[in-house]
Amino acid sequence: MKTVMILGGVKGVGKEILISCLKKGYNVSFCGRNAKLGKEIIKSSEAENRLYFHQLDLNKIDELKNYHDETLKRFGKIDALILYAGITPVASILDTEEDIYDSVFNVNLKAPFFLLKYVLKSMVENQSGSIVFFGSSHMDYGQEDRAAYALTKSTLYTLSTHIAHHYAKYGVRSNYLVMGWTNTEGEVELRANEGISEEDLKNKAKGIIPMGRMLNPNDPIPAVLYFISDESAMTTGSLIRITGGEYI
């Protein structure tokens, strides 16, 4: 039975990954800031013994080692790591203050990097592992008001190819999924703060995305399950675009 560790897992696509992995019979370790939410997901799952929730704030790097160690203690190994959690501050270079810059680099880049420090070691010892990065179309140049965010997502791609290049010899694979515009909790909340309802958001996206609709949190799931599975045993260093044709 595989064990899948998710950075995130309580919301959006992360939560759909958790649900899909449970259906496959996998163990799932997931994390977030809200312990109540984590407990509720476990209680409602009918697979309590295959779930582990770790409360943490990704601004505090120290807790990542504990998240790794507790996952290993509970399930014995980590077959796949899904790096989903992230934040999207709305700021151009001209209006990015140091605290915004630090928070997006801490959560989106520093946290995955230091979690990988521990998880990669375990995967190398097992001579097996699959890592999936959640990227964004902003990685190429980024919308004007997504400056620091764009930098984190392009650097994550370098981190993914770095791992693919240097760790293939240990049986560890790494792939980068470019996720398109999706009505996750985070995106809906961001737009609500700008006075845009979820319905208006979907209508706006419909007019912009070439395939005619906003993505939903299930759209990336088949690709994630493929990267986790042994069917993708020879797939590493890839970038897959699930954007409905946007930014191509």
Ligand SMILES: NC(=O)c1ccc[n+]([C@@H]2O[C@H](COP(=O)([O-])OP(=O)(O)OC[C@H]3O[C@@H](n4cnc5c(N)ncnc54)[C@H](OP(=O)(O)O)[C@@H]3O)[C@@H](O)[C@H]2O)c1
């Ligand atoms: N939605 C889109 O259109 C879109 C497009 C491209 C890429 N993405 C990527 O998809 C991922 C999810 O983003 P989203 O905006 O769509 O949000 P989301 O689905 O609401 O998920 C955000 C996740 O990040 C976690 N998180 C955020 N800050 C955290 C912190 N300080 N400590 C611990 N966990 C934290 C949240 O957990 P808690 O809040 O419970 O702590 C939650 O699990 C990001 O990597 C983003 O770059 C999204």
